[in-house]
Amino acid sequence: GQLMVTTNAHIGNYGVTEDENESDSIKIKGLICRNFSYHYSRPEANDSLESFLEKNNLLAISDVDTRALVGYIRDNGAMNAVISTEVDNIESLKKQLAEQPQMNGLELASKVSTKEPYFYGNPDATYKISALDIGIKKNILRNLAERDCYIKVHPYNTGFDDLKSFNPDGYFLSNGPGDPEPLTDAINAARKMIESNLPVFGICLGHQVLALSNGISTYKMHNGHRGINHPIKNLLTGKGEITSQNHGFAINKEETESNENVEITHIHLNDHTVAGIRIKNKPVFSVQYHPEASPGPNDATYLFDEFITNIKNNKLQTA
CATH class of the missing domain: 3.50.30.20 (Carbamoyl-phosphate synthase small subunit, N-terminal domain)
Structure with a gap:
């Protein structure tokens, strides 16, 4: 703990x-x-x-x-x-x-994940989301439900076939604690999510899992980012954001920059660590911070809207 x-x-x-x-x-x-x-x-x-x-x-x-x-x-x-x-x-x-284990290599998602699948939101909502719970916050579910989504939340070690069986319009990789590298089931599931060509959105630990599924390593930070006032720059718009953050691991910046399938979208303005990525030519993106806040600023709630826009566009293209 x-x-x-x-x-x-x-x-x-x-x-x-x-x-x-x-x-x-x-x-x-x-x-x-x-x-x-x-x-x-x-x-x-x-x-x-x-x-x-x-x-x-x-x-x-x-x-x-x-x-x-x-x-x-x-x-x-x-x-x-x-x-x-x-x-x-x-x-x-x-x-x-x-005698206690170090944080490196320590898998904690199983300690906080749901033990059984459950549903959140209106069953008659327009969109269906399959969410992998590796430590999910309630306000994430609220934000999705407010955007006309019905969510099925799955345990941390759920395989892709079970995630897919909900017939979702998109996948969500949640936040959570601990080292992401031991989460082999989640990493494999994320890889198959990307291959499915459906929209994917990852937050915090989910962001790291998405990076690992693309061959980008993670590392334990000397000091993690903890607080509700971390400055981020959106490299796609040039705008700054004040964000809520709570993580002790980060993804390797050099490996991200050299990965031909991944683009850095957000950067932390204090230490220049990677704060957001997207998969090129795929409706897949993730951020290292908490756009749902609770507590914290609401500068980044637009990311939920981008996820829904990706779902809408994908449904139009496949109709």
């Missing part, structure tokens, strides 16, 4: 609003913060953060100098860590920590 360090000094004063949850359970394994508020004042909240964490059996630690901790992580890179209420011997904790 993953521990989250918050950079905001005060955590919990907003409380928790169930309607704003992006999944059915908390995906981190622990929370590290500076000041933990046991009381909340937001009118829309219906639960305290303390109660929410207890219900989900999640460990949290407060009164940590998170400013110093974040500086250390920034300088030394993301790393394994441990917090404990049961063991207070530092050497014992170090021993436990040394």
Whole structure:
């Protein structure tokens, strides 16, 4: 699992609003913060953060100098860590920590993916989407449903034949945690999605899976992109976007530039990592960030419209 360090000094004063949850359970394994508020004042909240964490059996630690901790992580890179209420011997904790796997090669999609297929949206919608859930957020499904889509959401290891059996108008590769390289089923499915000539849209981990299916490698970043204010440049329009990002892996830029089948469409303006690609002569594209936001800016919601436009055009061409 993953521990989250918050950079905001005060955590919990907003409380928790169930309607704003992006999944059915908390995906981190622990929370590290500076000041933990046991009381909340937001009118829309219906639960305290303390109660929410207890219900989900999640460990949290407060009164940590998170400013110093974040500086250390920034300088030394993301790393394994441990917090404990049961063991207070530092050497014992170090021993436990040394036995934990590194993030490189760690497959986490199976921990967060749905166990069984399910449907989302209006069954009478105009378009049908087959979505591969490798950590999907609810607001992605909302954005698709709002654009007249009926979505069948499949587990992370679903084969292409099962994805195809829904007779979809397009395929979606979701966001999610962990290293993308162990996701061989998803990579193989993505390759066949492209071969099907149907529109494909990938976000975050789905973007990395799409790149891997085209022979482009991925790597663990020294520091991942975490936050709601990451600047992106759309190379197709020349326009800038402020985006929400949450990933610790990226695709290899040099391999992407030399791949004759792939075009870079978006670039991160801070470190110039690849933030978006499309497959040449195919209605297939992906981005490294979260156009659905929640939380974050809505600069990039047009990408959902582009996906629908690709579906419309493809249906006209094959009619």
